[in-house]
Amino acid sequence: MIKRKTQRLVLSGLLVALGIILPYATAHGMGLAGTLLLPMHIPVLLCGFLCGPIYGALSGAVLPLLNCLLTGMPAPFPMLPIMFFELSVYGLTSGLLFEKTRLGKMRFGIYIALPAAMICGRIAYAAVFHILLFTFGSLRALAVGAAIVTGLPGILCQLLIIPPIVFLIRERLKY
Numbered sequence: 001m002i003k004r005k006t007q008r009l010v011l012s013g014l015l016v017a018l019g020i021i022l023p024y025a026t027a028h029g030m031g032l033a034g035t036l037l038l039p040m041h042i043p044v045l046l047c048g049f050l051c052g053p054i055y056g057a058l059s060g061a062v063l064p065l066l067n068c069l070l071t072g073m074p075a076p077f078p079m080l081p082i083m084f085f086e087l088s089v090y091g092l093t094s095g096l097l098f099e100k101t102r103l104g105k106m107r108f109g110i111y112i113a114l115p116a117a118m119i120c121g122r123i124a125y126a127a128v129f130h131i132l133l134f135t136f137g138s139l140r141a142l143a144v145g146a147a148i149v150t151g152l153p154g155i156l157c158q159l160l161i162i163p164p165i166v167f168l169i170r171e172r173l174k175y
Helices: 005-029 041-051 053-071 079-100 110-136 144-150 152-173
Strands: none
Touching: 005 041, 005 053, 041 053, 041 079, 041 110, 041 152, 053 079, 079 110, 110 144, 110 152, 144 152
């Protein structure tokens, strides 16, 4: 994790900006649905790994709100509350696992921390989905199993892209 507050703040701001650009670019530039590539997940997970759990959770909370306000995606209901909690948990758990356990000090600890954070985020998705389903009756959102199956290309991208980026940034910043 980056030690200096200024570096963490700047990097988390850049990752939030990336989290606004990526979904827009994949949806409008490539015509791919966000449910397929999960473009907001990558910057949030990176923020947790590189800037820590607080910055990761905050970026996860802010990104769906900003994207909803600026682009209309995710839809205000039911996807905004689902993604708000899912992404917050991604950022929080990736940061906690990397900062508070030995995984951040292990050479390949990210290969354990990343899937664990992804599972925790999907558990948050499932919990919020079911709370909303029981509260409102029916939802126009992907059920948890469908969300996982539909998001498999995005999950694969995350597993392939995030570790090398974390390794590269940690090497460049010498921490």
